[in-house]
Amino acid sequence: MSEYDEAMQLQPGDTPATRHGAFSESWMIGNAVNGGVVMASGLTALGQHLSHDPAETTHHVDPVVVSAYFMTASLPGAFTVASEVMRTGRLLSTGQLSVFQDVDGQQVERMRAIASFGNLDEVDASRQSTPPDLPPPDECLSSEQAPPEFLAHSSFLDRVDLRLDPATAGWAVGKPSMQGQIRGWLRLRDHREPDTTLLAWALDAFPPVAFDLGLYGWTPTLEFTGHIRRRPAPGWLRVALSTENYAGGMLEEDARIWDSAGNLVAQSRQLCGVRPLRTTP
Structure with a gap:
């Protein structure tokens, strides 16, 4: 199991x-x-x-x-x-x-x-957003490459296979892009295939997009609204996070997920609190 x-x-x-x-x-x-x-x-x-x-x-x-x-x-x-x-x-x-x-x-x-x-067994999409271009998973940065001190406090990462697009992973080495974007691939490490309930989990499985603004620390979810659009095909999930507003100690985090067939299968917006430990300009 x-x-x-x-x-x-x-x-x-x-x-x-x-x-x-x-x-x-x-x-x-x-x-x-x-x-x-x-x-x-x-x-x-x-x-x-x-x-x-x-x-x-x-x-x-x-x-x-x-x-x-x-x-x-x-x-x-x-x-x-x-x-x-x-x-x-x-x-x-x-x-x-x-x-x-x-x-x-x-x-x-x-x-x-x-x-x-x-019941999402038959969904015909007449219009959907295009998945982002990403390097193949093998050319992305694995969560296993995260600093040991980060892994020591995130047992969650031992359960998942997370591959980040290098173009949006500079924050991991103290060089955030300040664009408020994180993209990459996601699957469970034991290769359990995704279903619609797992998609709800996947919408909150990536590192906080606040990291790409140089805001390192705790970003608790205050409110979350998610939409599951269709049953996902087996294989990797392609995930894109973004934010456009940070004010009053809160930011929104928008997430979109596409399956291995290129179908948009889930999307969400959550309001997050930001409790930074430090800020990188």
Whole structure:
């Protein structure tokens, strides 16, 4: 079983609306569990709830849109997802979910989201954005080449195969382009093929685009809106991040993902806080 699938394993709770799981230290970035893992776990729970809902008769198995708020950082250990089916329709079914962890006997909410599920098995795109030109993965910079001190605080990188376009990776050696762009390739290190829930994780799997502005430090996600556009073809995912605005200690991060066939399969915008350790001019 893929390490990603192990991370997504959930046990039924006392009611159809609850699921239990555990976050592993293997998916940490710094002192917190990667937000994409938290979001994918919540979506997995809501998808399971929808699949057992008597009103759900159209087999809506793919997350199509999700809007998530991250209240507190998730830590390794047990968690509970509480979900609610809000509406079932012909094209989409919508529900809400919250991820909780017990902290000293108190249930602390980590993330709250509303998401709609549909069926993306047949999608005809009449117009879509063109994937960026990138060097082949073997000519890009691997996450394994990151400084040892960076890898020591990011066990998450041991789970993923990340290859950055050298043109947007200068920040890794203290020479950010100041253009606010990061591009590259992504897949799981054990080559587990992508699906629509994994795409939600992939939208938050790259290094923060703030790094390319010379802002090194913690960039917590405050709000995230993601759209899953179609089921991805097997193989590498091509990812492009960008930002145009940084003010008041916050910036937006726009992400787009194309599959190995060149199809746009996911896109998102998130509002991030910026807590820089240092700034490079």
